[in-house]
Amino acid sequence: MTQSAQTARLKDRGLIDRSQSLTFTFDGVPYNGYAGDTLASALLANGVRLVGRSFKYHRPRGILTSGSEEPNALVELRSGARREPNTKATITELYDGLEAKSQNRFPSLSLDLLAINGLVSPFLSAGFYYKTFMWPASFWEKIYEPMIRRAAGLGRAAQEHDPDSYDKAFAFCDVLVVGSGPAGLMAALTAARTGARVILVDESFAFGGRLLSDVRTVGGANGADWVNSVVAELKSFPGVQLMPRTTVFGAYDSGQFGAVERVADHVPVPAAGVPRQRLWRIVAKHTIIAQGALERPIVFGNNDRPGVMLASAVRTYINRFGVKPGETAVVFSNNDDGASTIADLVGAGIRVAALVDTRTVLQPATKSFARKHGIRIFEGAVVADAIGSSRVTGARIVAADGTSQNIACDLIAVSGGFNPSVQVSTHLGGRAQWQQELAAFVPGALPKGMAVSGSAKGTFGLASCLKEGAQAGEAAAVASGFQAKGAAVPAADDEPSDISAFWHVKTAKHKAFVDQQNDVTAADVALAEREGFRSVEHLKRYTTLGMATDQGKTSNVNGLAMLAQLTGKTIAATGATSARPPYTPVSLGALAGEHRGKHFKATRLTPSHDWAKERGAVFIETGMWLRAQYYPKPGENDWLTTVCREVNTVRNSVGVCDVSTLGKIEIHGTDAGKFLDRVYINMMSTLGVGKARYGMMLREDGIAMDDGTAARFADDRYFITTTTANAIKVLQHLELCRQWYWPDLDVQIFPVSDQWAQYSVAGPRARDLLAKIVDAPFDISNAAFPYMAVAELTVMGGVKARLYRLSFSGEMAYEIAVPARQGDRLMRTLMAKGEEFGIAPYGTEALGVMRIEKGHVAGPELNGTTTAADLGLGKMASTKKDFVGRVLSQRPGLTDPTRPRVVGFRPVDRSQRLRGGAHFIGKSDAAVAQNDQGYMTSVAYSPSLGHWIGLGLLANAESRMGEILRAYDPVRNGDVLVEVVPATFVDVEGARLRV
Amino acid sequence: MRINCPHCGLRSNDEFSYLGDASVVRPDPAAPNATEAFYAFGYERANIAGPMQELWYHAAGCHAWLVVTRDTRNHEILDVKSAQEVALERQKAAGTAQ
Numbered sequence A: 001m002t003q004s005a006q007t008a009r010l011k012d013r014g015l016i017d018r019s020q021s022l023t024f025t026f027d028g029v030p031y032n033g034y035a036g037d038t039l040a041s042a043l044l045a046n047g048v049r050l051v052g053r054s055f056k057y058h059r060p061r062g063i064l065t066s067g068s069e070e071p072n073a074l075v076e077l078r079s080g081a082r083r084e085p086n087t088k089a090t091i092t093e094l095y096d097g098l099e100a101k102s103q104n105r106f107p108s109l110s111l112d113l114l115a116i117n118g119l120v121s122p123f124l125s126a127g128f129y130y131k132t133f134m135w136p137a138s139f140w141e142k143i144y145e146p147m148i149r150r151a152a153g154l155g156r157a158a159q160e161h162d163p164d165s166y167d168k169a170f171a172f173c174d175v176l177v178v179g180s181g182p183a184g185l186m187a188a189l190t191a192a193r194t195g196a197r198v199i200l201v202d203e204s205f206a207f208g209g210r211l212l213s214d215v216r217t218v219g220g221a222n223g224a225d226w227v228n229s230v231v232a233e234l235k236s237f238p239g240v241q242l243m244p245r246t247t248v249f250g251a252y253d254s255g256q257f258g259a260v261e262r263v264a265d266h267v268p269v270p271a272a273g274v275p276r277q278r279l280w281r282i283v284a285k286h287t288i289i290a291q292g293a294l295e296r297p298i299v300f301g302n303n304d305r306p307g308v309m310l311a312s313a314v315r316t317y318i319n320r321f322g323v324k325p326g327e328t329a330v331v332f333s334n335n336d337d338g339a340s341t342i343a344d345l346v347g348a349g350i351r352v353a354a355l356v357d358t359r360t361v362l363q364p365a366t367k368s369f370a371r372k373h374g375i376r377i378f379e380g381a382v383v384a385d386a387i388g389s390s391r392v393t394g395a396r397i398v399a400a401d402g403t404s405q406n407i408a409c410d411l412i413a414v415s416g417g418f419n420p421s422v423q424v425s426t427h428l429g430g431r432a433q434w435q436q437e438l439a440a441f442v443p444g445a446l447p448k449g450m451a452v453s454g455s456a457k458g459t460f461g462l463a464s465c466l467k468e469g470a471q472a473g474e475a476a477a478v479a480s481g482f483q484a485k486g487a488a489v490p491a492a493d494d495e496p497s498d499i500s501a502f503w504h505v506k507t508a509k510h511k512a513f514v515d516q517q518n519d520v521t522a523a524d525v526a527l528a529e530r531e532g533f534r535s536v537e538h539l540k541r542y543t544t545l546g547m548a549t550d551q552g553k554t555s556n557v558n559g560l561a562m563l564a565q566l567t568g569k570t571i572a573a574t575g576a577t578s579a580r581p582p583y584t585p586v587s588l589g590a591l592a593g594e595h596r597g598k599h600f601k602a603t604r605l606t607p608s609h610d611w612a613k614e615r616g617a618v619f620i621e622t623g624m625w626l627r628a629q630y631y632p633k634p635g636e637n638d639w640l641t642t643v644c645r646e647v648n649t650v651r652n653s654v655g656v657c658d659v660s661t662l663g664k665i666e667i668h669g670t671d672a673g674k675f676l677d678r679v680y681i682n683m684m685s686t687l688g689v690g691k692a693r694y695g696m697m698l699r700e701d702g703i704a705m706d707d708g709t710a711a712r713f714a715d716d717r718y719f720i721t722t723t724t725a726n727a728i729k730v731l732q733h734l735e736l737c738r739q740w741y742w743p744d745l746d747v748q749i750f751p752v753s754d755q756w757a758q759y760s761v762a763g764p765r766a767r768d769l770l771a772k773i774v775d776a777p778f779d780i781s782n783a784a785f786p787y788m789a790v791a792e793l794t795v796m797g798g799v800k801a802r803l804y805r806l807s808f809s810g811e812m813a814y815e816i817a818v819p820a821r822q823g824d825r826l827m828r829t830l831m832a833k834g835e836e837f838g839i840a841p842y843g844t845e846a847l848g849v850m851r852i853e854k855g856h857v858a859g860p861e862l863n864g865t866t867t868a869a870d871l872g873l874g875k876m877a878s879t880k881k882d883f884v885g886r887v888l889s890q891r892p893g894l895t896d897p898t899r900p901r902v903v904g905f906r907p908v909d910r911s912q913r914l915r916g917g918a919h920f921i922g923k924s925d926a927a928v929a930q931n932d933q934g935y936m937t938s939v940a941y942s943p944s945l946g947h948w949i950g951l952g953l954l955a956n957a958e959s960r961m962g963e964i965l966r967a968y969d970p971v972r973n974g975d976v977l978v979e980v981v982p983a984t985f986v987d988v989e990g991a992r993l994r995v
Numbered sequence B: 001m002r003i004n005c006p007h008c009g010l011r012s013n014d015e016f017s018y019l020g021d022a023s024v025v026r027p028d029p030a031a032p033n034a035t036e037a038f039y040a041f042g043y044e045r046a047n048i049a050g051p052m053q054e055l056w057y058h059a060a061g062c063h064a065w066l067v068v069t070r071d072t073r074n075h076e077i078l079d080v081k082s083a084q085e086v087a088l089e090r091q092k093a094a095g096t097a098q
């Protein structure tokens, strides 16, 4: 089954579990690896070097790194609905059954026809999007863009819905430690020993960082063993949370961090109930960033060929994964990392052909080691070009004297120095600072509560990292209020880390890549500089350097340094681009979490929802609420038939409508009346106990905010309603008025929207129906309980209730409220007792029809542009008091008599349908914007009148009764002649309300 | 951000909603220049770089309005007070209790 044995696997090295063999496929070919491998290490173990094609030129690419900074080894992982593009093979944990495919190859990885892009590369250089495809403009959409998309692309996302679930969680701690290398482990351990709550996060599935990758001794033990002992001790503290496979992707204000935990990315299918990923918000009193440093390449010719690898990655593959990344190596460096690398290569039995160092004098110890192992030393020299195309076959070395020679090899290990990972520590705005002696950017000013330690700060020696981590851990714990326990630091050595900055080999003959993921070359950087893009931010945007999904982790500093050389400025004066979250890409699934599909937002159901559902109601979403829109009866095949029946039943007998969604607020206190006078335009303090009044509130700018009713149950006890849509907004406004404007008033405000189920019982038989459920001795007669009366009473034999004689429909009507848990029972009781009257439940649609028939304004008219006067309610405004919005409502712009006001409309040809949104135009005027005189806000078919009616906003409305206008609706081809009529269509005198 | 509500403790900013500058005070509607004063109150705001007093509402908590002093340059929260207490003190200082 398996095609090849693991020919490049080392026998005596690695932290992999050789007892657990795993099978996986790459481009359909089966291979074996071990538990503890990454996909990249398993591919290398099987001799697979070519893993992808590049973005723009389709050049063959291999594995450059061993971490999340990888620009090249991006694969499509899994298949079908779980297919995930652009996954980094270098951090993909191997599992049994893993399927991966290479990207950007056509038709196959080894034969890529689009590699011809490399031959036309002069047209694909820096700024090519801005230049090459400018002319002719019509070519862009049809030819250039599809061609570029075909040629340059990343992987393909799955087309199906993601079958897995994603979770969100909060975590709180005293000390958050990001990164579990020597500094991070010491920080976590020292803090944990004080009793502090510690969270330790690492993006890898194993803790230890470089201690897993380098052969080091800590406290007399082998580094990996020391890591195990520390992790075991950390696990023994109840207040410590260890989070492997978790990436802190961003730092946010007040000590908050975003993190993604890859809970089940290392299994083929998450177990039942287990999310694939979990998005964490970690809230930390103190944070220690110990994310380490990333090695950077040196830019030379063909430096993107498979077989060119960072020196530190070479050591990781040898020491952590027990893999030979090549048979014969050339090591090219500008710092002491080269010496460490030749030692590990030799130790693993890999031949080292040469150590090429840009520095002119190397350490004597390095030279004698090299001599002993037959390694040629080139001081003050460079690797100018890699030789070979789909894999490295040699290196062209240019020596200090300028002579050039080729040396055969299949691996070029390169080190240009280390970039401390300053991303997360600079997310909140602290600029990274250039340190010439380290040839690296180090963190700038840190946000409150954050410390950086170890190589993330530019401290490169192991002993120093351990010490700094311990100190940081102790300081963070003490600052969180814990007692220092004394930080015992295990013994270790500081490795040499001398460096002489070197960025770019100018004697290269071939394309030299700065940003390998976005295919940006040294020539592109030079071109951008020549064309005037000399600031780092311009360079980045013009060349796209650093703008790929790796965010330039291996390229930004090199590009910047090359720009500095070209402009003759120092790196410090050239500046740095800012890092922004996320540190590594975060899947949209993790960000969405459970909030997808139906769960995107909460659904609110009224207390009698189940009854409505049984009844076959059609529901409509209004905000978060699901409200019954209409209740079709068997045989009613269109909504209009149903709605007309519901309206007719109310107008002729009795109907019941669930209005529980109204906002409901109790206003209590000796100053309650005074308070309401200040928030409503009309007077509420004069309202008698046992009475209700319609009221309108304005915003402070004079525009209508909301309408509703205020009822008074006692001198110091009012109850008000708001519209469904504005329930929360009005409460917030009233609280502002109470707490901030008039803090001295004796007023308390309680939202009770959810506490009451409320129903409108409307129609000429409404009183007959209610009489059957109110408990004695309550007198519901018209004389005892007239229009606009309110009362507290009991119904259905002792159920506490409130009755309001209010009407929105224009019929004799009541609103009855009972505690929410009694709503379902009340609805069922009303329906049963109303049977003899032919009762019908009615929904929001019939409610809307009846309010338009009565000319009551609602959401479409209270639309944030209208004043009370525009709504025909100007006379309600009291002149005897101040209220919110009064002063600015008197501005000339808002009192202009020509402002559009609400008025009624009916079609001249009564058989014609009206459309909401149609614009009014003079009868013989052209349908152009300057002739616009207003628009239709609400329309309905009126069963009471037998034709369509509408409300609309019309300029100079009052003086235009009887005028004929065009109602023009180009969107739906509507062009109807309408007549301007008063806004009330039914029972103009309002006689029915009072019977 | 996290805001230390005097009633509820340190809570995530998603529980709060924001109104704006707390240093602008609702003018006296009876004053002769009320229209201009309300216009300024409604529309004119300084664009402050640095510590700023702001009104926040603990919508998903105790419903208190708060005067939060926030440094707009780095979102550091320097102080949180009950808006009602601030307003009462302001009234006491001005002798304008209504």
Ligand SMILES: [Zn+2]
Binding pocket: B005, B006, B007, B008, B009, B058, B061, B062, B063, B064
């Ligand atoms: Zn609170």
